[in-house]
Amino acid sequence: MIPDHLTPAEVKRDAPLAPWTSVRVGGAAEALVKPASADSLQKVLQFAHKEGLALSLLGGGANTLVGDLGVPGITLKLANDYFPEQIEGERITLNAGSAIARIVTIMKQQQLVGAEFLAGIPGTLGGATAMNAGTKNGECMTIVEAVELVTPDGIGWVTGLTFRYRHTDLPAGAVVSRVRFQLRQGDLAESAAKMEADLGYRKRTQPLSQPNFGSVFTNPSGYFAGSLIEKTGLKGHRIGNAQISTLHANWIVNLGGATAADVTGLMAEAQRRVLAETGVTLTPEVKRLGRFTS
Numbered sequence: 001m002i003p004d005h006l007t008p009a010e011v012k013r014d015a016p017l018a019p020w021t022s023v024r025v026g027g028a029a030e031a032l033v034k035p036a037s038a039d040s041l042q043k044v045l046q047f048a049h050k051e052g053l054a055l056s057l058l059g060g061g062a063n064t065l066v067g068d069l070g071v072p073g074i075t076l077k078l079a080n081d082y083f084p085e086q087i088e089g090e091r092i093t094l095n096a097g098s099a100i101a102r103i104v105t106i107m108k109q110q111q112l113v114g115a116e117f118l119a120g121i122p123g124t125l126g127g128a129t130a131m132n133a134g135t136k137n138g139e140c141m142t143i144v145e146a147v148e149l150v151t152p153d154g155i156g157w158v159t160g161l162t163f164r165y166r167h168t169d170l171p172a173g174a175v176v177s178r179v180r181f182q183l184r185q186g187d188l189a190e191s192a193a194k195m196e197a198d199l200g201y202r203k204r205t206q207p208l209s210q211p212n213f214g215s216v217f218t219n220p221s222g223y224f225a226g227s228l229i230e231k232t233g234l235k236g237h238r239i240g241n242a243q244i245s246t247l248h249a250n251w252i253v254n255l256g257g258a259t260a261a262d263v264t265g266l267m268a269e270a271q272r273r274v275l276a277e278t279g280v281t282l283t284p285e286v287k288r289l290g291r292f293t294s
């Protein structure tokens with residue numbers, strides 16, 4: 001089940017995935033594959049397609065809950081050096097496997113503006129693009145001009161993607177290998193102030209010292225998921241070693257040794273109580289990966 005072209009350095013069997021996620025929960029990947037090049041990545045996709053193998057993709061794991069029973073088949077992780085970074089004026093092209101922080105750093109170095117809303121969001125640029133990550137101050141769709149996609153059939157640039165709230169329509173099975181951003185000239189002092197204000201807000205309102213995966217549920221239209229959960233009295237509620245944060249009710253934290261079952265139990269309880277008490281359905285923002293006990 002492992003493509004022949006992969007070197008031992010590119011594959012780990014039975015690799016625990018919890019350390020590769022921000023919430024530190026879940027089982028092992030049957031095979032964790034980190035292709036050394038975009039060419040190797042494409043060969044993995046071709047192989048999995050031909051053999052009908054399960055293929056999953058993990059970015060920085062900052063929005064992912066891995067199941068306790070692990071992930072069958074191949075779990076892919078991208079490197080951040082498949083291609084040289086390109087800076088052409090206001091247009092910046094980066095590897096999808098690079099940290100989100102990279103575009104913020106380059107924006108500051110190049111004295112540009114536009115990506116402030118990404119400051120403080122963990123994960124990779126591929127994950128941010130796939131999730132249309134952002135805040136009330138902006139989303140990836142405002143700065144992503146094009147993505148390079150790898151599929152079993154080839155590799156090529158795509159523009160005109162459809163973005164929605166925390167979702168981007170990507171062709172099934174496609175892997176984003178590079179992202180081209182369009183930033184702009186602007187007021188640098190205002191840009192720095194926005195990021196400072198955002199980071200201060202995060203420190204005050206988010207449980208950043210405990211393992212978590214950010215917002216658990218998307219905000220239903222016209223509501224804040226956190227307020228809805230808080231109203232049900234679930235702040236601080238625990239199942240096993242997972243807890244609905246005492247600081248922000250739309251965040252679940254791992255108190256140490258939490259299982260995916262603990263986390264999904266809390267999510268189900270929040271959904272059940274919010275629906276019963278307010279009639280609003282909460283939709284998970286977090287992506288489930290692999291096999292779960294429930």
Ligand SMILES: Cc1cc2nc3c(=O)[nH]c(=O)nc-3n(C[C@H](O)[C@H](O)[C@H](O)COP(=O)(O)OP(=O)(O)OC[C@H]3O[C@@H](n4cnc5c(N)ncnc54)[C@H](O)[C@@H]3O)c2cc1C
Nearest residue numbers: 059060061062063064123124126127128130133134176214
């Ligand atoms: C402390 C904290 C704060 C956060 N704050 C925010 C916030 O303010 N706003 C926000 O939007 N999110 C926030 N998040 C969630 C998370 O940081 C974002 O969703 C981020 O974009 C996830 O990136 P990732 O690489 O970790 O994705 P993962 O969790 O690894 O993957 C998420 C999804 O993207 C897919 N994906 C990953 N890489 C690729 C690729 N190369 N090609 C195609 N698909 C891919 C995965 O298959 C999966 O479906 C926060 C999380 C934490 C822990």
